[in-house]
Amino acid sequence: MSCALLLLLTSLALAMGTGTAVEIQRPRGVPQSKRQFYEENKPFTCLDGSSTIPFDRVNDDYCDCKDGSDEPGTAACPNGSFHCTNAGFRPAFIPSSRINDGICDCCDTTDEYNSGATCQNTCREMGRKERESLQIMAEITKEGFLLKQQLIHEAKRGQEDKRGKLTELKGSKKGLEGKVEALRTVKETAEDPEKEAKERHLKSWEEQKELIRMEKDKTRMAEAFLELDDDADGYVSVAELQSHLELDPDSDGSLTETETQGLLGGEGKVDTSTFETVWSGIKDKYLSEGLLDPPAPVETPQEEESRDFVSDHDSDHYPEDYAGEEEDVEDDDEEDDDHDEEEEEKVPPTVQTPEKREDDELSMPPYDTETQSLIDAAQKARDDFDEAERALREVDDQMKNLEKEIGFDFGPSAEFAYLYSQCYELSTSEYIYRLCPFNRVSQKPKFGGSETNLGLWGQWAGPEENLYSVMKYDHGQGCWQGPNRSTTVKLTCGKETVVTSTSEPSRCEYLMEFTTPAVCQEPASLDEVLHGHTEL
């Protein structure tokens, strides 16, 4: 019967580094450190003090102690733990439920002493492998740590450079500010006479224009009078005017006699001189009979008008506006800038079209030389001022960027500063992943398709004692029925700065592994690494 287990004392020949063998006896599953509590042939007191039992009930495959301490070498207690010595590798505790469960947990096979499982002692092999990998790791750490020092140094220098640059910029900013102010005065001084001269020029042009217009009006009035005076009696009568329906004051479609009389200032007919006052009342509406005349007449002007309208609508700016909207919807924010430029380029010509027509007849004459030279002088002052202002803005921008960069948390010694404004890619079977530290993470399908934002720089997110081991990027593109995409970047020590793997453990929550020398810790001595882990 398998339950009838004797108290098994393990005889362990423990190989010390020196090669001398020491024999210790202790109950199965008890670590060296607790050996003194298990004294053979003396009553055993549960380690929590809850009760005391005869020593033959230690490891008798029945749980007597609440804390499981009487069964360190059997699976009897639900809360027990078993100690494997694992000579040649690292000792370990396993839950006692793993004793004799048919699965080899301890590399020294001691957990499967009665299950029929055939376990190989793999401790030496594992120890060797671990030492090898520790050695490799130690070397990496060592080199990485050197690189890190360099990075810190560079970062420090970079930081100093930046600070120096900032100070420098502050200085030049002051200079520029003075210059801007000075040039502003120059500009304003030059602009006053320019403005006056321009106004003068304009005023005289307006006057001239008014004269021309009056002249034109007179001609038109005379022509109209002749047109209207059908019987050429030197008077325009009510009857003669009445055919001009467009003059109907209440626009009800009929021009009554009374209405016409009203237009003629209450007279039945007017002569040329009285017509002047009548003309001023009707000239805005009046349509020349010459245009009205032709056989398929009445609609001709309207047709022209509507053609204008159609062409306006059809050709340029309306559709342009639509096209603009179209782009807006499709491309959203990304191409906003381009689009604005296009709109500016395309809209103006159509807007100018109607003006141009008047300008054909009435374009302003060029400025006289005096005015022109004032304008030129003012323009130069303006250009100088603009340039100075632009330079100031540039300095401002530079300062802002520098301040931002200086303000970033690049780690305790700014060792992560070198990652700023860099990007690192990893290509998988389907996607190219791109990590731009302190900026964003993205994913682009290899075979066409647009880039997906997997998160924008959030914060350092490692555990308290190791804050700089994890970066968190969030507020990426939204997921259907889910959260916004986010990425956790785990940083491990490496000689090179590389994205080593990516995965999506949960929908839209990405995990990226990233090696960098910047997280390499100061290496303990190799001996310490190798021996600090063993109990021996």
Next chain:
Amino acid sequence: MASFIERMYLYRVLVLSVFLSITQAVDRSNFKTCDQSAFCSRQRAMKPGQTSYTALLETLELSDSHLTVQLLNNNNKVLLLLELYRLQGNMTRVKINELKPIKPRYEVPDVLITDPPTELMSVVAQDEHRVVLSLGGEDWRLILSAQPFRLDIMEGPQVLLSLNSRGLLAFEQLRIRKDTKSQTDTEEAGEKEDTEKHDKEKVSEGEEEAEEEVDQPGMWEETFKTHADTKPNGPSSISLDFSLPGVEHVYGIPEHADGLRLKNTDGGDPYRLYNLDVFQYELFNPMALYGAVPVLLSHNTHRTMGLFWLNAAETWVDVSSGQGSSEVPQTDVRWISESGIIDVFIMLGPRPNDVFTQYSSLTGTQAFPPLSSLAYHQCRWNYNDQEDVSAVDQGFDEHDIPYDFIWLDIEHTDGKRYFTWDNNKFPQPKDMLQGLLDKRRKMVTIVDPHIKVDSSYKIHTEIRSRGYYIKNKDGGDYEGWCWPGNAGYPDFTNPEMRKWWASMFAYDQYEGSMENLYTWNDMNEPSVFNGPEVTMHKDALHGPWEHRDIHNLYGFYVQMATAEGQIQRSGGLERPFVLTRAFFAGSQRYGAVWTGDNAAEWGHLKMSIPMCLSLGLVGISFCGADVGGFFKTPSAELLVRWYQAGAYQPFFRAHAHLDTPRREPWLFGPDNTALIREAVRQRYTLLPYWYLQFYHAQRTGQPVMRPLWVEYPEDIATFSIDNEFLIGRDLLVHPVTDERSSGVTAYLPGTGEVWYDVHTFQRHDGAQNLSIPVTMSSIPVFQRGGSIICRKNRVRRSSSCMENDPYTLYVALDSQGKAEGEIYIDDGHTFKHKTDKQFIHRRLSFTANSLSSSDLSPDSQFPTASWVEQVNILGAQKPDAVTLTTTDGGESSVEFAFDPDTAVLTLRKPGVNAGVNWTLHLR
């Protein structure tokens, strides 16, 4: 321009509709109401009244096995044939078909495990109005009345059940379409259709007086949304009513997301049985879900009965409870099916257990599952790749939580081609399976019945070339959209097809499979994304039969063929494990079912209880709900409570939707991890008890998870309880299913019964409502006084690891100081218990201060390493001494401890082997 704007508009509409469909629950408009189902609305428009059928007693013929008589439809003179059988085990079978149908009508094959054996029927009395038949016993009678036709089953003067007492028998005979001309016209000129139809209707109206029967809309074609159902066979529906005098409580006809007790359907829709893939189903309504079992149970304090309506077509069930004549309560039930024949089994009980025995004698019992499948299952859509599987596996060990199965959903395949693996994510499936095997764990992969139409996919090309696909109405292979895009649907009703499908699970066919890989059949309603009501067109063809005739059977056959494949791959040695979403009567023979795509809501947690109870009542014991809820994201509290409830339900699997955040048990902080660990551990300690219940279920057909009334049939207080339940007879579970609950009130049934809290061993009297204060760690569970339950308290990382572990016995004394229990042990995974009688089945009995183990099956044997490590006697008194006697005559003293506060006597390490006789004497 315009097209662009249209596009944008469409896009917005799409976005909007997607948005709506996720914020509301089910889109009801995707599924028919009775009004939208032509035959249902036609049948339901018929009102109770004068029957139009007469039994022609002069045609009556009585043979040894059955009676036949013709029924005349008085309106159209069509003759039906009624067959009556008296079946062994107190059942009556009633079959009604057309006497001479113009073509055969579908009769459901393969569901009955055998042609039910009959018993002699004899005529007791006969005149021109009625025939009285003896159903055995002193006073069991069946009365067949001629005019109007009805059947009454009597016990003495008591009517137990009547058929057609409301005159709702309606049998639409198959017919030739009268107006074939207009049919061809319609086909030729689609545009004229409407006007012609109007014309036709007008003509019909005019002729109404002259003609006996008028075609009603929907008889020869029907359109739902954009889907047309051509009905080349025309109307074929059937309906019959049953009256149950003295009955107020009826149960069963799953699957519905509704309470245990069926509700009155007056004024609403009937309960619908039509296997459908319902996206985000709603609670408390009679809409059809994934599976259908047309079995209804009636119960009152005197008698439990069952009705089994063997029909696989779309079926609607009206339930109406009220006062019958003379103020006796009565429940009327009416069944309406779209095609097939009337074939009803009336199970006369009289006890609940008798009904289970009767029903399982017809359709078989629950398959005895591998022991490990009763343990915990970890599932997610999806575990991404081999590394993910290995990390999750590792996670369970790191957090010391046991599990037995890890599951892979559809993403593990190469482009949803089942029986294949995604080469990038799962390049070495055998390595992965071996890794699990090394830890004595197992895996399930999904194999759905929709097959990607792809000429480079072997499964598809084989099925196509062998002609195994379901055909569309025009004779081509039926194709629909599902996960892989365009897909074909193998015709699982074809035994040749099933045989071929089974052969695909052979280790050399299913590449990368190993003996610890099992199967999950999802989407087998079948789900057709672009089909009517997300399923197959009813005019699709399975050989000579329409899909209409067989619809509810499809999922049943898929699981049947899959389970058969698993048995065959091991040469008939190993028990299969197959989970299915769709099911029918008899599906219990092939494995487990789950309640489909539920949601992470407290209401869904609550609903898991009545849904599984209803399934248990109709034979399907291996039932569970997705722990945590499939859609949406559970709070940590809901997840913990769901683990606690799920640990005490038969099929215990956590599952989650692709779009939800990860929810492995250790992701919610150490406190919640500990709570979940504890719930799962409780499940593992009770595995011997669960296994025993399934052993019983397989042998007797008794449900594993039971409503209280099944064990306390005379206690009216139990009849509507569905927030607590029994596992077997001996464990009463009242899970906490309310948020921030500080207490629950559990009803402890049974006058004179005693119940023990399994955690504190506190003793409570039966027949009372007990208020129980709860904390987050509470799972209120009680052991019945008078029972003995065996546990294995050494919980290990998987159930297989616990195989040889010792037992702890919990002997809960009743008020007479007695208790009884059983122990069942076998190898846990083969059929050798059956084929080679390799098992241990023992009775444990405590009486007169002695606890003894005796063999219940002396002709079987099984070597076990398990032994008895501890006995806890609840409700005990302190003895002076305890001795152990074994069969070899040895006698030894056993140490004990008595706790006077809890009255628990603990016997230390009797140490006897679990397979031998022994007695422990308390003195």
